Every structure is written in structure tokens, then in C-alpha cells.
Amino acid sequence: MARKNLLQGLMDGAGDKKTGEGADASAKPVTTPRYAKGAIGAVSQSIQELKARSVIEVDPRMVDAAGVADRLEEDDADHAALVESIREYGQQVPVLLRPNPNYPERYQVVYGRRRLRAIKELGLQVKALIRDLDDRALILAQGQENTARKDLTFIERANFARxxxxxGYERKVIGDALHVDKTVISRMLSVADVIPVDLIEAIGPAPSVGRDRWLALKDAMDRTGASSTEAVALIDPEMGSDHRFKALLESLEARLKKPKAAPKIEAATVADVDGNTLATAKWAGGKMTMVMQADGGFDRWLADNLKEIHRTWKSETGE
Structure with missing residues (x-):
């Protein structure tokens, strides 16, 4: 009997002492059950932790997008290789999901988008870890997972930061997500803020292109006066991303190096009264140049009387 009472007191708090001999037995004091903080509470907490660490299978059609776009384009060859790998060996690494805050019966992907796409194409269930994450924690997890892979290009990371x-995230949060300091973030944003998004998306990830060359592209656009629309029109989508960038930059730089059109030159020979060449005259760039031999004194006379000759011309032409 004593053991029964002991267990009853453990579970419902009846073992708490009464406040006095005359206390009403039906008026139980409001207390926190001892198992909430004791051994049973620890077991309950451990179960929740195990659930958080356990891998479950989810229908990929129940998973929605979330976070920010990290990749500018998908490589078809890489995707095909991933599909074949999962087809042959199965999914080796789980994706990370969170419950969709707007639709509790659905999920949102935190990271593992490529695996999720491949598994959905294969018609399989996706192996996933489920975490209750707010938007800030989701972005941090996504950015840190990308940084750990070290396969996002400079412009993809810059676009992620932008x-x-x-x-509305602060620089510190951006730095934590990408695992870089504020100086590097400023360099990334210096590119992402001047290269139009539509042009970045048209060029793609450009794995071999760093910050300085992206800024060189922006400088070439400014110097040629090319708009984002014009630049996009110069891109051949059949090329690889690196080649798209290179071809565009070379095209714009070629415009800068294009020589100016030579000025139109008109020339004439002036003969004297005997039919001999007296002088040659050339007109170019809004100027006239006359060359004559400095002998016989006519050149001096012409120079001395040029003012009077000009006056006579104005009088005759009404200028």
C-alpha cells in the first residue's frame, strides 16, 4: 500500500505536504509534477532530442522552397550524374527540412535542394532531418551548409549576400551565414549592387570569375554606355557560363578599342596665271591648310593683304 501511494504521489503530486491538519483534502495545491523535472522529464526530453536527430522519409511533393536562391543555374550533367548515383546507391545523405509555418502538414527545404530534385525525379521518398527553425536560423543553416561545401562561386555568394x-538581415548575420567577415561582405555587395540581377542570371555562376573581373565588366558597360538589356542580348546561352562572361567582356572592350573614323579630307591644287602650281590646299576637321613655296615674294604679299582680301570677300558675298 505504501508503494502504491508513493507512485501515486510521484505522478500526480499528491505526496506534497498539506498546509495544515484542517486542510480540505479536495483542495490540492497547484504544483509542478515532479516527473517534469525529474527522471521522467529527462526521458521525455531525450525522446524529443532523438526525434530531432532521427531520419524520416517524406514525400518530396510535400516539400516547398524556402530561404534565398543560392545557385544561379543548375548543371544538367551534374544533375544527371546525381540522379544515377542515387538510383544505384540510394540517398546517402539526408536533406534538412523544417515544418512549413504556413501549412503545418507540409515542409520547407533548408538545404539539399539538388538531392531533393533528383529524388523527386526518381519518384522516391526523401530521407530527411526535421528541425523547427525560424527564418533567421534557416538562412544561417543554408549559408553555412553552402560554405562547408565550398562550391558556390563568387557571384553566387555575392548574390546570396545581396x-x-x-x-533585412544585418551584416553580422550575413557574415555568420557565409562564414566571412564584414570586409569580404562589402566586396561581395560592391559587385552585386552594380551588376544588374538579370545580367548576373544570364551569365550564370562563372566559376573562374572573381570580384575584379566582375567590376571590370561593370566598368566596360559604363564606358560603352551599354544597358543591361543590351548586354544580355550579346550573350550566347549555348556557351558555358565562364565563356559567356568572357565573350561579353571582350565584346564590350572591343567597342572601346575601335578606332575613330578618319576625318574626311578634301584637297585642291591652286595654279598661277601661267598654269604652274602655286599652292596646295587641304580641308579636314573644319580646317583648311594651304602650302606654297616661299619665293618670289607673293607669300609675303598674301600674308600682308589677307585682311583686305577677307574684307573684299565679305563685301561681295554680303557676309
Missing amino acids: QMRDD
Whole structure:
């Protein structure tokens, strides 16, 4: 009997002492059950932690997009290789999901988008870890997972930083997500803020292109007066991303190096009364140049009387 009472007190708090001999037995004091903080509470907490660490299978059609766009384009060859790998060996690494805050029965992907796409194409269930993450934690997890892979290009990271900044995240949060300091973030944003998004998307990830060459592209656009629309029109989508960037930059730089059209030159020979060449005259660039031999004194006379000759011309022409 004593053991029964002991267990009853453990579970419902009845073992708490009464406040006095005359206390009403039906008026139980409001207390926190001991198991909430004791051994049973620890077991309950451990179960929740195990659930958070356990891998479950989810229908990929129940998973929605979330976070910010990290990749500018998908490589078809890489995607095909991933599909074949999962087809042959199965999904080796789980994706990370969170419950969709707007539709509790659905999920949002935190990271593992490429795996999710491949598994959906194969018609399989996706192996996933589920975490309750707010938007800030989601962005941090996405950015840190991308940084750990070290396969996002400079412009993809810069575009990622720009989207976070535009969504209202502070520089420190952006730095934590990308695992870089504020100086590097400033360099990334210096490019993402001057290269139009539509042009970045048209060029793609450009793995071999760093900050200085992206800024060189912007400088070439400014110097040639080329708009984003004009630049996009110069891109051949059949080329690889690196080649698209190179071809565009070379095209714009060629415009800068294009020589100016030579001025139109008119020439004439002036003969004296005997039919001999007296002088040659050339007109170019709004100027006239006359060359004559300095002998016989006519050259001096012409120079001395040029003012009077000009006056006579104005009188005769009404100028």
C-alpha cells in the first residue's frame, strides 16, 4: 500500500505536504509534477532530442522552397550524374527540412535542394532531418551548409549576400551565414549592387570569375554606355557560363578599342596665271591648310593683304 501511494504521489503530486491538519483534502495545491523535472522529464526530453536527430522519409511533393536562391543555374550533367548515383546507391545523405509555418502538414527545404530534385525525379521518398527553425536560423543553416561545401562561386555568394541584405538581415548575420567577415561582405555587395540581377542570371555562376573581373565588366558597360538589356542580348546561352562572361567582356572592350573614323579630307591644287602650281590646299576637321613655296615674294604679299582680301570677300558675298 505504501508503494502504491508513493507512485501515486510521484505522478500526480499528491505526496506534497498539506498546509495544515484542517486542510480540505479536495483542495490540492497547484504544483509542478515532479516527473517534469525529474527522471521522467529527462526521458521525455531525450525522446524529443532523438526525434530531432532521427531520419524520416517524406514525400518530396510535400516539400516547398524556402530561404534565398543560392545557385544561379543548375548543371544538367551534374544533375544527371546525381540522379544515377542515387538510383544505384540510394540517398546517402539526408536533406534538412523544417515544418512549413504556413501549412503545418507540409515542409520547407533548408538545404539539399539538388538531392531533393533528383529524388523527386526518381519518384522516391526523401530521407530527411526535421528541425523547427525560424527564418533567421534557416538562412544561417543554408549559408553555412553552402560554405562547408565550398562550391558556390563568387557571384553566387555575392548574390546570396545581396538577397539576405535586401531581406533585412544585418551584416553580422550575413557574415555568420557565409562564414566571412564584414570586409569580404562589402566586396561581395560592391559587385552585386552594380551588376544588374538579370545580367548576373544570364551569365550564370562563372566559376573562374572573381570580384575584379566582375567590376571590370561593370566598368566596360559604363564606358560603352551599354544597358543591361543590351548586354544580355550579346550573350550566347549555348556557351558555358565562364565563356559567356568572357565573350561579353571582350565584346564590350572591343567597342572601346575601335578606332575613330578618319576625318574626311578634301584637297585642291591652286595654279598661277601661267598654269604652274602655286599652292596646295587641304580641308579636314573644319580646317583648311594651304602650302606654297616661299619665293618670289607673293607669300609675303598674301600674308600682308589677307585682311583686305577677307574684307573684299565679305563685301561681295554680303557676309
